[in-house]
Amino acid sequence: xxxxxxxxxxxxxxxxxxxxxxxLQAMDxxxxxxxxxxxxxxxxxxxxxxxxxFGKLLKLLPDSNIIAEETADNIFALDKYTWILxxxxxxxxxxxxxxxxxxxxxxVVDGVPYAGIVYNPFLNEMFTxxxxxxxxxxDSRIGVTxxxxxxxxxxxxxxxxxxxxxxxxxxxxxxxxxxxxxxxRRSGSAALDICNVAAGRTDGFFEMxxxxxxxxxxAIILEEAGGRITDWQGKNLTYISKSSAIVTNGLIHKELLxxxx
Numbered sequence: 243x244x245x246x247x248x249x250x251x252x253x254x255x256x257x258x259x260x261x262x263x264x265x266l267q268a269m270d271x272x273x274x275x276x277x278x279x280x281x282x283x284x285x286x287x288x289x290x291x292x293x294x295x296f297g298k299l300l301k302l303l304p305d306s307n308i309i310a311e312e313t314a315d316n317i318f319a320l321d322k323y324t325w326i327l328x329x330x331x332x333x334x335x336x337x338x339x340x341x342x343x344x345x346x347x348x349x350v351v352d353g354v355p356y357a358g359i360v361y362n363p364f365l366n367e368m369f370t371x372x373x374x375x376x377x378x379x380x381d382s383r384i385g386v387t388x389x390x391x392x393x394x395x396x397x398x399x400x401x402x403x404x405x406x407x408x409x410x411x412x413x414x415x416x417x418x419x420x421x422x423x424x425x426x427r428r429s430g431s432a433a434l435d436i437c438n439v440a441a442g443r444t445d446g447f448f449e450m451x452x453x454x455x456x457x458x459x460x461a462i463i464l465e466e467a468g469g470r471i472t473d474w475q476g477k478n479l480t481y482i483s484k485s486s487a488i489v490t491n492g493l494i495h496k497e498l499l500x501x502x503x
Contacts, residue, residue: 250302251349251357255370257298258345261291262363265336265343274337285337288312291329291345299325311455318482324350326458326481332431346433348458350481358462360433369437369463377440377467384441386469386491392501395423395494398435400449408450415502419448422501436460439489440467446490446498453484470495474502
């Protein structure tokens, strides 16, 4: 890969870490805006993080495309260098001081996911990966679990809270999965849930609907850690459209796919 891309990735890690300090600010006096959909919010912190990173990312790779959660006119295409940004994954957590949110950033090169950065400033955990170079948290290599049985698995899940019409199906499926696994968790941050699978802290994760910025940064971290991510039909994600998602260590993937049917 070209030197300009390698340099851009290193600089992006530093920029994401710096922007993460904004998430540590108290929410007491920060404006909260309700977007379209139920429980869909954006705070002044989301907007500020995106504003800061947007301009800097364009300078790192001039003429690159940026797909970002708080942008109204995204160009959903991967025909050039494309950054995919979630300025705050876990906004509701941030609003309530739950202290489990992250900045998530992915880079697609030549139409292929190439790098991922997910930073949780509350735990000071920086997850990173580049295609073919492994996955890391704070520069220590990580890998998925070797557990091959759903019955022995700890799983995470998401509720797709912006579309309450999916609630009945989500919880029907979750109950079925819960009865077949060891236990289940819901954190409120899909990017961190995926990274937890990558780091071997959980064995899998599933959610009925994610946007590209929810999974783009974390997905390559997972894959470089030895894991697998697909939609609920077992197909690869597109990175330009919303999708269902199943994330596993690879060994329980088929079993989890079967369990959500």
